[in-house]
Amino acid sequence: xxxxxxxxxxxxxxxxxxxxxxxxxxxxxxxxxxxxxxxxxxxxxxxxxxxxxxxxxxxxxxxxxxxxxxxxxxxxxxxxxxxxxxxxxxxxxxxxxxxxxxxxxxxxxxxxxxxxxxxxxxxxxxxxxxxxxxxxx
Amino acid sequence: xxxxxxxxxxxxxxxxxxxxxxxxxxxxxxxxxxxxxxxxxxxxxxxxxxxxxxxxxxxxxxxxxxxxxxxxxxxxxxxxxxxxxxxxxxxxxxxxxxxxxxxxxxxxxxxxxxxxxxxxxxxxxxxxxxxxxxxxxxxxxxxxxxxxxxxxxxxxxxxxxxxxxxxxxxxxxxxxxxxxxxxxxxxxxxxxxxxxxxxxxxxxxxxxxxxxxxxxxxxxxxxxxxxxxxxxxxxxxxxxxxxxxxxxxxxxxxxxxxxxxxxxxxxxxxxxxxxxxxxxxxxxxxxxxxxxxxxxxxxxxxxxxxxxxxxxxxxxxxxxxxxxxxxxxxxxxxxxxxxxxxxxxxxxxxxxxxxxxxxxxxxxxxxxxxxxx
Numbered sequence: 001x002x003x004x005x006x007x008x009x010x011x012x013x014x015x016x017x018x019x020x021x022x023x024x025x026x027x028x029x030x031x032x033x034x035x036x037x038x039x040x041x042x043x044x045x046x047x048x049x050x051x052x053x054x055x056x057x058x059x060x061x062x063x064x065x066x067x068x069x070x071x072x073x074x075x076x077x078x079x080x081x082x083x084x085x086x087x088x089x090x091x092x093x094x095x096x097x098x099x100x101x102x103x104x105x106x107x108x109x110x111x112x113x114x115x116x117x118x119x120x121x122x123x124x125x126x127x128x129x130x131x132x133x134x135x136x137x
Numbered sequence: 138x139x140x141x142x143x144x145x146x147x148x149x150x151x152x153x154x155x156x157x158x159x160x161x162x163x164x165x166x167x168x169x170x171x172x173x174x175x176x177x178x179x180x181x182x183x184x185x186x187x188x189x190x191x192x193x194x195x196x197x198x199x200x201x202x203x204x205x206x207x208x209x210x211x212x213x214x215x216x217x218x219x220x221x222x223x224x225x226x227x228x229x230x231x232x233x234x235x236x237x238x239x240x241x242x243x244x245x246x247x248x249x250x251x252x253x254x255x256x257x258x259x260x261x262x263x264x265x266x267x268x269x270x271x272x273x274x275x276x277x278x279x280x281x282x283x284x285x286x287x288x289x290x291x292x293x294x295x296x297x298x299x300x301x302x303x304x305x306x307x308x309x310x311x312x313x314x315x316x317x318x319x320x321x322x323x324x325x326x327x328x329x330x331x332x333x334x335x336x337x338x339x340x341x342x343x344x345x346x347x348x349x350x351x352x353x354x355x356x357x358x359x360x361x362x363x364x365x366x367x368x369x370x371x372x373x374x375x376x377x378x379x380x381x382x383x384x385x386x387x388x389x390x391x392x393x394x395x396x397x398x399x400x401x402x403x404x405x406x407x408x409x410x411x412x413x414x415x416x417x418x419x420x421x422x423x424x425x426x427x428x429x430x431x432x433x434x435x436x437x438x439x440x441x442x443x444x445x446x447x448x449x450x451x452x453x454x455x456x457x458x459x460x461x462x463x464x465x466x467x468x469x470x471x472x473x474x475x476x477x478x479x480x481x482x483x484x485x486x487x488x489x490x491x492x493x494x495x496x497x498x499x500x501x502x503x504x505x506x507x508x509x510x
Contacts, residue, residue, distance in 0.1 A: 046481040052216040079215035080479055082208060 006135040009108060012036070015073060019051045023137040027104065030055065030087050032073045037087040038135045040102040043078045044092075050101065052079035055087070076101075107134040159495060160243035161482050162503035164443045165347070165400050165471035166236070166285065168278050169211075169226035170251050175277065179269035187262055195253035196353035204351070205365040209477040217475030225475035229281055236474045237284060240482055243500065244509055245285050246313060246471075247274050248347045248400060254290045255318035256350040263292040267302050275311050286313035286507070288345055293317045296332040303333070307340035313507050314343045314398070318350030319379045326379075326386025334392045343396040343441075343506055346379065348372040369478075376402030377410050380440065384414060387427040389435040396506055398441045401473060405448040408462035411436050437464060441506055443471035444498070445480040453488040465494050469503045 004022045012018045012031040019028050019041055028041040028051040041049050053076040057069040075093065076085045084093040090103035111128040170176065177185055198204045209215060211224050217235065219228035226232065237245065249270055257263030267290055274287035289306040291299035299317075306312045315337040323329060325346070337344045349372075355361045356371040358378070376399045383389070383397065414432035418425075442463070450456050460468065473479050482499065490498065504510060 046479075046484040048214070048481075049216055052214075054215065079209075080477055082477065 001136050003107075003134050003136050005114065005132050006038070006106075007133045009036070009131045009133055012133075015055060017051055019049075020135075022135050025137060027135060027137070029106065029133060029135070030076075032087060033071075035088075036106045036108060036133055038104040038106045038133075039076075039085075039087065039090055040104075042101075043080065043083065043085075044099055044101055045078065045081060045083055048078050048080040050076055050078065050085075053077055053085075054079070056084070058093075105136045107136075108132070109134055158241055159499050160241045161470055161499040162507075162509070163236075163240070163242050163245045163472045163474070163482075164345075164398065164469045164503055165248050165445060165473050166232075166242075166245040167226045167250060167474065167476060168232075168247050168274065168285075169224045170273070171223040171227040176266075176269045176273055178276070179272040180265060184262060184265040184269075187259075188266075193252045193266075194258045195256040195351055196258060197253070197256075197351040204361075205368040207365055207477070212476045214475050214477055214479055229278060232474070233282065236472070237282070240472075242284060244503070244507070246345070246503075246507070247278060247285055247287050248316065248345070249274060249288070249290055250347075250349055253350060255292055255316070256320070256352065257292050257294075260292065260295040260298065264295060264298040264302070267291050267298070268305075271302065271306055271312065279311060288312060288314050288316040289342070290316040291333065293321050293330055293333060296329065299333050300336040303336040303340055303342075307336075307342065312342070313509075314345040315340070316345045316347060318352070319346050319348060319375050319399075319402070320350040320352040320354070320356070322352050324379065324382035324386075326382035326384075326388050328386075331388070331391065334388060334395055338392045338395040341394075341508070343398050345398045345400055346376065347400040348376060348402050372401065373403050373406050377406045380407075380436070381410060381414060384432045384435050385425055385428070387425070389439040390427060390429060395439065396441065397439055398443065398469065398506065400443045400471065401445060402442065403446055403448060404442040404444065404463055404468060405450075405459055407436070407442060407467075408459060437467065441467050441469050441502065443469045444485065445471045445473045446478045447480050447485040449487060456486070456488040460488070465490075465497050466502060468498050469506065470499045 006020045006022050007018055007029060012029060014031050017028050017030045019026060026041040027038050029036055029038045039050055041051050043050055055073045056075050056077050057072040058075050059067060059069055061067045074087050076087050085101045090101035092099040109132055111130045114132055115128055192200055213225035217225035219231040221228050252266055254267050254270055257266060271289055278285045279287045289303055289312045291302050293299060303315055356368055357374055362368050411433045418432050448456055470482060
């Protein structure tokens with residue numbers, strides 16, 4: 001596993017996402033509730049690009065007529081067939097034991113730390129006064 | 138564990154072992170009007186003004202949406218909205234780039250859902266609209282991209298106008314099938330629809346029956362369901378009822394050269410209804426003496442089923458069994474592009490198929506049904 005500099009934090013507004021090429025793979029990074037989450041940009045079902053997913057809340061119901069929303073904006077609903085995944089882990093909501101989108105660890109770090117190493121920016125220059133997203137692939 | 142496969146770009150990749158890729162025939166592609174004004178070239182001024190003033194009216198509880206909101210805007214994949222604006226399916230160049238080219242679509246059958254042509258209540262307006270939409274498909278899609286085959290879509294409540302439109306289009310030879318809706322006022326086997334079948338048979342064109350439409354009845358035999366979740370699979374119930382109606386009323390017996398293609402109704406239900414029809418044929422033979430053969434024989438000679446939405450049983454071997462029970466020769470691949478329940482030809486069948494079976498399902502079955510040679 002190698003750590004890559006994938007994007008600037010300022011590239012991705014809250015509720016948005018960015019598709020990046022990291023280690024030859026198409027990765028999508030989401031920004032939700034102040035955190036960043038990286039997944040392979042591909043649904044495990046039929047391959048839809050998750051960058052087009054709707055970012056929705058976890059909606060659950062204890063009985064008909066009762067419902068509760070939580071973790072608003074942290075569930076991905078696939079743009080094709082609507083399968084839902086937890087953007088934090090890639091775990092699917094409907095079949096957590098068997099179906100999973102591939103997720104990758106993301107670390108936020110400052111340009112100053114990056115310049116000192118040990119990580120090297122692959123694709124763009126790093127400046128000390130920005131913060132960056134590192135993805136382990 | 139089902140996990141993701143890596144890929145380097147968003148398009149289809151060649152097969153890993155270097156075999157040449159199979160060109161596919163996609164039996165269900167939905168084009169859309171970029172704007173209703175696109176029909177003006179084919180619609181008399183009188184009906185242009187009608188469309189602007191009164192709109193389209195089908196037997197549906199609402200005039201500008203479906204009774205069941207369908208989970209995704211315009212029922213479509215969220216990645217299928219053209220960058221040039223307009224609804225999914227309205228931009229040919231984007232359809233080529235996103236679907237036809239990367240999947241090596243050799244031929245695609247156009248299925249128009251816009252304006253509910255088959256179900257128009259104002260029959261004169263319906264006749265004008267069917268002419269316009271049948272011309273529009275050719276001018277906007279088939280001519281610029283000959284891979285895309287237009288369908289003669291007709292309103293089945295006016296069989297006189299439908300027959301005239303089938304004959305008009307057939308004489309020009311630019312369409313690949315006749316389209317009607319499975320949700321009509323009466324079951325499709327009823328005699329009021331037979332003139333349409335006679336015209337399709339005389340033209341040598343298959344009859345494509347794409348799910349959808351509202352014939353004034355609830356979408357299920359037990360009434361109006363509560364959720365889109367239920368309504369979506371009522372498509373299978375509807376086409377199962379229509380298969381039974383067509384066979385038991387003797388339509389294949391009366392029109393022996395006519396081919397029927399059920400589109401977007403899935404196929405998992407086919408074995409059960411066919412077995413049951415055979416069982417009842419033995420028991421109630423004297424009620425339907427016009428049937429000369431077992432219902433399953435008519436099904437196996439006259440009917441084909443497009444695959445999307447493909448069945449996805451938990452155990453993939455069960456899908457294999459269903460395919461064997463129906464017969465791989467009855468199945469035609471369809472993607473439903475650009476709708477949300479699209480099937481990707483690479484991943485839609487979660488069971489192994491032999492090379493020969495893949496050729497049949499993705500290409501040669503449809504090639505024979507639609508005479509693409």
